[in-house]
Amino acid sequence: xxxxxxxxxxxxxxxxxxxxxxxxxxxxHNYMYWYRQDPGMGxxxxxxxxxxxxxxxxxxxxxxxxxxxxxxxFPLRLELAAPSQTSVYFCASxxxxxxxxxxxxxxxxxx
Amino acid sequence: QKEVEQxxxxxxxxxxxxxxxxxxxxxxxxxxxMWYRQYSRKGPELLMYTYSSGNKEDGRFxxxxxxxxxxxxxxxxxxxxxxxxxxxCAMSADAGGTSYGKLTFGQxxxxxxxx
Numbered sequence: 152x153x154x155x156x157x158x159x160x161x162x163x164x165x166x167x168x169x170x171x172x173x174x175x176x177x178x179x180h181n182y183m184y185w186y187r188q189d190p191g192m193g194x195x196x197x198x199x200x201x202x203x204x205x206x207x208x209x210x211x212x213x214x215x216x217x218x219x220x221x222x223x224x225f226p227l228r229l230e231l232a233a234p235s236q237t238s239v240y241f242c243a244s245x246x247x248x249x250x251x252x253x254x255x256x257x258x259x260x261x262x
Numbered sequence: 263q264k265e266v267e268q269x270x271x272x273x274x275x276x277x278x279x280x281x282x283x284x285x286x287x288x289x290x291x292x293x294x295x296m297w298y299r300q301y302s303r304k305g306p307e308l309l310m311y312t313y314s315s316g317n318k319e320d321g322r323f324x325x326x327x328x329x330x331x332x333x334x335x336x337x338x339x340x341x342x343x344x345x346x347x348x349x350x351c352a353m354s355a356d357a358g359g360t361s362y363g364k365l366t367f368g369q370x371x372x373x374x375x376x377x
Contacts, residue, residue, distance in 0.1 A: 193367040
């Protein structure tokens with residue numbers, strides 16, 4: 152049981168490039184979330200999903216897109232990367248309650 | 263005004279000290295209160311979970327909620343170097359129903375316990 156896995160662990164992007172951050176969970180959780188964490192700013196919700204085919208915006212969705220074709224996977228797409236998207240990205244999942252299980256994070260730098 | 267305010271610290275204490283971490287909030291709809299612990303370069307993990315006002319104890323950790331003051335605390339007794347981490351408070355208005363499990367997090371407090 153691996154829990155929540157994220158790839159890649161680190162990535163450097165040039166301004167204007169695109170990439171997909173991968174997230175997979177093996178706990179059969181319906182709910183999945185994407186957060187970004189900036190120093191001293193806590194966790195900000197980007198997008199969330201309550202099941203396959205259902206996604207919705209969180210607090211800071213601009214510049215990002217998501218899809219959820221299976222229960223296990225919830226990729227986050229960055230289009231036209233900007234320096235403001237330099238952050239640590241966390242994926243999380245839950246059975247539907249408040250206990251969220253987090254992945255190890257992806258550190259992204261946009262230069 | 264932010265919905266949840268947490269002093270980012272950093273907080274540095276000697277081993278064995280009692281640590282008090284605090285959050286204030288403005289949304290009176292919050293009913294569920296959590297503390298997540300995040301070690302350096304790791305994802306957060308749930309440490310304590312409480313509902314409504316009152317205290318909850320788990321080993322060296324005590325979570326306290328005062329809804330009348332919109333104030334929550336986490337106390338760590340006999341702190342250890344292994345407690346060095348960032349502590350994030352989180353809150354929700356329900357147990358995952360209409361809020362879909364979405365949480366509002368504080369900024370996190372960086373704690374260092376030195377031997």
